[in-house]
Amino acid sequence: MQRSDFEGRPGDDLGRGAPGVAARGRGPNRPGGFSQVDDVGPSAGWGAARSVTRVIARTGEPVRGPLAITKMNHENGGFDCPGCAWPDDRKGLHLDICENGIKHVTWEMTRKKTGREFFAAHTVTELLDWPDYALEEQGRLIEPMAYDEATDMYVPISWPDAFALVGQTLRGLDSPDQAAFYTSGRLNNEATFLYQLWVREFGTNNLPDCSNMCHEASGRALQAALGTGKGTCDINDWDAADLLIVMGVNAASNAPRMLTTLAKAHRRGAQIIHINPLIEAAARRTIVPHEFAAMATFRSTPTGSRNVQVVVGGDLALLRGVAKAILERAEKDPAVLDVDFIERHTSGFTSYRDLVRAADWSELVRQSGVSESEIREVAACYMAVDRTIISWCLGVTQQDHGVDTVHEILNLLLLRGNIGREGAGPSPVRGHSNVQGNRTCGIDHRPPSDFLDALDEVCGISAPREHGLDTIGTIKAMLDERVKVFVAMGGNFVLAAPDTDATSAALRNTELTVQVSTKLNRSHLVHGRKALILPCLGRTEKDTQATGEQGVSVEDAMSEVHLSYGMRKPPSEMLRSECSIVAGMAQATLPDSKTPWVWYVEDYDRIRDTMARVLPGFEDFNRRVREARGFRITQPAREREFHTESGRAEFHSSELPDVMPPQGMLVLSTMRSHDQWNTTVYSDDDRYRGVKNLRTLLFMNRKDMDERGLAEFDLIDITSHARDGSTRSVYGYRVIAYGISPGSVAGYMPELNILCGLDDYSRQSDQPLMKHQLVTVTRSPGR
Known part of the structure; x- marks a missing residue:
């Protein structure tokens, strides 16, 4: 044990x-x-304001912190919040902000710095005893550091020497597959594209990322059923839906700006059903921070009309029960199904219908933890409206049968034609600010062949076709010494991954770990025999290259792409941008590469021009991304064009799991x-x-x-x-x-x-x- x-x-x-x-x-x-408080009050509002004030005071930014807030998610020279991936307001709301976003930004803007003096005073063994809070509290990393085994300390290293160490170690491997390159969801699109280009030119698809732990199930089900790995909705659809079904999401913590959308939906009469094992504050009421009259009078708005408490893992059984109630009703009233849509645009309906009809009500109730009468009430709500969005997060995907559950969400939408029209469709809630953009721009251990073909043709490389390692596979390979180098672009891998002890042992089993970060965290202390900490700019900071200040792009959870410009001076002249760090490591690894790494970093427009030739939907990238609030990547499934083998949306028939x-x-x-x-x-x-x-x-x-x-x-x-x-x-x-x-x-x-x-x-x-x-x-x- x-x-x-x-x-x-x-x-x-x-x-x-x-x-x-x-x-x-x-x-x-x-x-x-410690204590427990019974009355938690509505989400957001004054409780959020007090919490934000404490964080701003603690980080010592009483002036710059509030000023930065006015620039967040703003189209005119503002920067994108580095927190969640909820879309920005499409009408240019100046205070499109949330509590966690403000905390995240002020946490990054701290005046505290972690440099050579700090590392000279503490061994890694000593720092392992520190709480994680205390590590990050030390402030911003300001210069590259290398682990010195003799002293058990991190010591300064120059950027050229750091890059040389990376390049020398990678070139010394027996195979490129002995290295793995991790990505957290904060990496911008331009750096993402350069990162995967370096890795594939090096010769591997070992590109694990945080999606492997979060929404991999969503992508696989959506791709199989609709021919796209993304949801089809945009924020305008949320404003037009008659019914919103929100599954496995605690919006107040995971996507706080979603609360504004839910409050607006309730005011206009939309039904909102929350499905979750816990009844969360976000499913009850909220005070929207930028509604000053509501704040002044403590007036809250409901964010839900019904809470359905499933057992953990019981979502699929609940959804199948809803489908069963609909199909029972259809026997007397066929109009509850969109028969025309099903016949013209779908495949597999008959098999799915027969499977659902055969399902036993007592088993659906037992496996969902929800009574038959309540399941039928949810079905009645669904049948009573024209336009429905179903949204979900990790409460659905981090399950043994997560792919099947997302398929069941899509089945339910297909029954009533709720795909490819306004106010309707699937809408997964992504957690990180650019995790969807990472996948769009090439971070994928199982890359599609058409993407690799385009990359080869445009960039003049020969990308490997064999699938690479995901997160779990990478940890196991490090334990077995099949992976000897681990590079991480952001994140805190050792704490984010499962089986903390095994993950720690895996990282310590490597020859070299490289962490590109803004603050000290546990993953810097759980490292390989050699280790580098490479400090990077935050999204709030100006990125100045040879041709001037640069902007970077991000993609939100609903496929909107826009530019983000930092607005403050970096805390150290030693910091480099993520694009610059990737290019430096690539040059050192591939000394004979024909890829113009330095030329790319001098002007990010050059990166975007190349991306426009490789990535579908990014045509004319530089012009479109500079339009007000950017542009939305084309979604064929939204136009009822399904890139599946059958050319149709696929019903999926899966057996009911025993949870x-x-x-x-x-x-x-x-x-x-x-x-x-x-x-x-x-x-x-x-x-x-x-x-x-x-x-x-x-x-x-x-x-x-x-x-x-x-x-x-x-x-x-x-x-x-x-x-x-x-x-x-x-x-x-x-x-x-x-x-x-x-x-x-x-x-x-x-x-x-x-x-x-x-x-x-x-x-x-x-x-x-x-x-x-x-x-x-x-x-x-x-x-």
Whole structure:
């Protein structure tokens, strides 16, 4: 049984724990003690304003922070929020902002700096004992650093020497496939294109990325069913929909600007159904921050009309029940189906209809955790309107059967022709600011052949055709010493990935790790025998190259592409842009390359001109991206042009999975707290779930607590049970009674990522099962 690094009583001072990741304990601004607050109030509003004020004060930016806020997501010389991928307001709203976006920006704008003096005062072994909060609190990385094994410290290194180390190590490998190149969702489109060009010219498709852990299931289902890996909706569709079904999403934390859209939809009379094991604050009410009258009078607006609580993993059974109710109704009233659309534009309907008709209502109820009457009410809402959008996030995709569940979403939309028309369609919620742009611009370990053909023709390379390694495959390959070099463009890989101990061991098994980052994090301390920290510009900062200031582009969750310009002076002259860093590593790796790396970096328009020749939908890129609010990439499926083998939208027939845990077990879903953005934790509070000063916790249904003889705030141990028979445990967590479906429990990532074994991944999507872990919960002995 593995012992978690996150063992310990909440609020205790930090102890070392096992090798890997240090525990989170009391750090700066972290008083001891914890509590739960019953009245969480509406999402956003004054609670958000107070939280933002605290973060701005803590980062020491009382002037520059608020000024930066006025530039966020603004078409005239502004910069794109580096947080979520929710689309910008299409009417040029000047305060198209949210609490987490402001925190993210001010966190990046801190005056604190982490340079050679800091690293000279601390060994890596010492820093491993620091809480993650304290590491990031040290401020911006300001110069390249290299690990010195003799002193166990990072020491300064020049940019040319850093690039030379990368190039020399990569050229010394027996095969390009002995290196892996990771991408987080913050990398801009131009740097993304250069990054994948370097990697493929080097000779590998080992391009794991954060999508492998988040929305891989969405892309695979959408591609198979519609011929596109993306949703078909834009923000105007959200403003026109009669019904919004939001699944596995906590908008207040994951896509806060979505709250404004939900509030507007409710005011105009649209129905909004939230489907989630937990009833979140974002599914109830919000105060929209830029509506000053509402803020002044504390007037909130509903953001939902119905909450449906499924068990963890029960979404597919619920959706199939809705489809069954619709098909039953169609036997008497065929008009509830869009028969013309089904006959002209789809394939596989008959098989799907027969499968749904054969489904047993009692099993659908058992597997969803939702009564038949409530399922029928959802179906009635769907049949009563003309235009429906179904939106989903990781609560759907990080499941063993995530691909099948997304297929079932699409099946439901196809039944009533809710694809390819205004106010209707599938609309996945992407988490990172440019994760969709990364995939569009070539970050794909399974690249399509037409993309590689275009890349070869335009760029004059011979890209490999063999599929590369994804995230799970990369970790396993590092453990087996089949991958010896790991390069990461942003992110905090060791905390974002599953099985924290195994991921740590994998990284330490390499010859070289390279981290391109803005702030110090755990992944800089869990490294290979050689290691580099390469500091880059943030999106808020001016990027000045040989031809002047440069803008970079990003793609949001709804395929809109626009330019982003930094507005402040970088904290150090030693910082380089992501494009410059990629080009420097590429030149050192490929000394005989005919790719004009320096020429590209001198003027990013040159990169975009090349992208326009390679990427479908990017034609005339430089002109179109400079139009007001940019442009939308062409979506053939939106025009009912389906690039599938049949040329039609495909109904998918899958067997109903058994998601019920064995006797005595529960199903764990990991999630963020509200005061957190991915692996960055701003405080130990979770305002919208009523928790203060506590992260080592487990939310449980009161019935499940009673069955185990547990009272509120009892100390518990949590053990996960992997497919391979192994177990992993964390100790001394607190149990909190919460409105979650019976049989389901929830707790925070990254602390609980350690419970997800490397073999616990979906065979459909290859995603780790972060939201579908079998666990047992017991009272901590002697506590």
